[in-house]
């Protein structure tokens with residue numbers, strides 16, 4: 256997929272709690288932005304139909320903001336991927352989307368093609384084109400939030416892989432004795448170093464319901480259980496990211512998601528990465544994202560068709 260930089264673009268970022276839209280002018284500036292809550296329902300068919308309608312309505316509303324006579328591309332980032340054979344959604348943590356021809360149905364409703372990509376790939380692309388990893392050839396984008404995802408960009412293009420799972424770093428099984436992940440494997444990276452994974456591991460070990468933020472706070476205050484858990488977290492991060500770098504040897508790694516705000520990742524975490532990667536003098540820049548929450552929606556705009 257070639258990124259066209261000289262047109263108007265609509266980007267939609269579909270998340271578990273909100274759907275965001277942006278309209279980008281040819282110079283890259285955002286001329287319209289809007290957020291709505293993601294419709295959720297215990298009935299998965301009702302939820303799917305409501306999400307599809309919400310995205311369609313949001314696109315129509317954003318198209319209304321396009322200056323007269325202009326055309327635009329439309330791209331959507333989703334928490335999941337499009338299976339290349341069936342063209343249906345797979346591996347989505349919004350489970351109502353799974354096995355649904357979401358892209359094709361939206362294209363039929365809109366009467367035009369649209370781009371659709373994994374949201375972590377959109378994040379990696381945005382940071383690679385216009386964010387913290389701008390100018391690096393091969394960029395691995397890590398998202399550490401409630402879950403753990405990733406995406407790979409080479410020369411400003413997403414590399415999605417034969418099965419559209421390139422960069423799905425969160426589901427390496429790193430601990431066969433670990434917690435069961437929603438994907439079915441035991442001890443995935445996501446169960447170790449995502450916000451939710453850390454909170455569950457802490458509760459299992461210490462019997463206390465702490466968020467990752469509270470654990471970090473406790474570490475700073477010298478609380479022994481928090482110090483122990485946080486040191487384990489940093490070690491897990493180093494082992495998981497070190498292994499990843501040994502496989503790909505990217506030119507830069509950029510981290511997004513709420514967990515990326517933990518400053519020790521870029522000091523203690525990088526030291527651990529050097530211990531675990533297959534090169535003791537590793538120089539790979541481990542960067543904090545510069546686009547924040549906006550990376551997903553900007554990346555979605557960049558993958559439009």
Ligand SMILES: [Zn+2]
Pocket residue numbers: 425426427436437438439440443445
């Ligand atoms: Zn998993």
